[in-house]
Amino acid sequence: MCGHREDAEEVSQDTLLKVFESFDKLQDPEKVKAWVFRIAKNYCLMKRRKSVFAPERELSLDELLPSTTGEARPMQVPDDAELPDEQVLRSELNGELERALRELPEIYRSAVLLRDVEGLSTAEAAEVLDVNEDTVKQRLHRGRLALRKSLAGYLEVAK
Amino acid sequence: MTHQHSHRDPACLEVFARLSEFIDGELPALDCGEIEAHIADCPPCIDFLNSLKKCVAVSEEFRNAAECPPMPAEMEEKLRAAWTAALARRG
Ligand SMILES: [Zn+2]
Numbered sequence: 001m002c003g004h005r006e007d008a009e010e011v012s013q014d015t016l017l018k019v020f021e022s023f024d025k026l027q028d029p030e031k032v033k034a035w036v037f038r039i040a041k042n043y044c045l046m047k048r049r050k051s052v053f054a055p056e057r058e059l060s061l062d063e064l065l066p067s068t069t070g071e072a073r074p075m076q077v078p079d080d081a082e083l084p085d086e087q088v089l090r091s092e093l094n095g096e097l098e099r100a101l102r103e104l105p106e107i108y109r110s111a112v113l114l115r116d117v118e119g120l121s122t123a124e125a126a127e128v129l130d131v132n133e134d135t136v137k138q139r140l141h142r143g144r145l146a147l148r149k150s151l152a153g154y155l156e157v158a159k
Numbered sequence: 160m161t162h163q164h165s166h167r168d169p170a171c172l173e174v175f176a177r178l179s180e181f182i183d184g185e186l187p188a189l190d191c192g193e194i195e196a197h198i199a200d201c202p203p204c205i206d207f208l209n210s211l212k213k214c215v216a217v218s219e220e221f222r223n224a225a226e227c228p229p230m231p232a233e234m235e236e237k238l239r240a241a242w243t244a245a246l247a248r249r250g
Binding site (some may be wrong): 054065066090093094097098112115116118119122137141142144145147148151152155156 | 167171174175176178179180181183185207210213214215219220221222
């Protein structure tokens with residue numbers, strides 16, 4: 001996923017640093033290995049094409065409210081059309097999610113990646129990101145809201 | 160009963176601000192009850208909650224779909240060494 005060798009090296013360094021910093025704080029060293037691999041994978045996604053689409057700014061709750069004039073619906077499905085095959089829909093959704101994740105400012109992206117994609121607990125994510133749990137919760141919420149907004153059209157079609 | 164599909168109601172906004180914690184079961188029972196009570200009578204909030212839940216489910220499914228090249232062997236080796244050292248340090 002990282003594509004370029006330099007990216008991979010950057011990923012390695014960042015990951016190593018994060019992990020080294022965390023070693024002494026972690027409750028269960030057995031978990032470390034699994035985390036390292038997961039974090040490395042996430043960093044691939046986090047690093048890629050970040051500068052153009054992911055300005056580092058705070059998202060306000062206001063701008064994440066559903067729009068009153070209806071939300072974008074990229075997938076137009078006529079009433080009498082056959083519903084898209086579930087497999088197709090799933091892979092399309094995954095593609096859209098990846099795009100939406102990349103466009104998310106990094107602080108929100110890392111919260112969503114660690115909590116929802118990788119399934120870490122709030123406490124675990126707080127440890128990895130070196131922030132408190134309330135910050136994780138706040139970033140996760142805004143990140144989810146932003147993703148929901150950009151995936152709105154797809155979520156309507158998905159079961 | 161008719162509901163405008165807008166989340167500008169103060170009660171809706173309050174729900175909106177806490178929906179992730181609600182979904183994750185991280186709210187105190189009292190707050191959770193408040194949200195449940197509001198949602199029971201507010202279709203726009205139910206719709207919104209459902210779409211947010213779907214969105215979380217999409218991320219969870221993504222866990223297995225995401226692909227990444229294997230970690231470079233050299234890095235894996237360094238990590239193993241660091242890990243062993245850390246374990247030794249902890250005693
Ligand atoms: Zn409401």
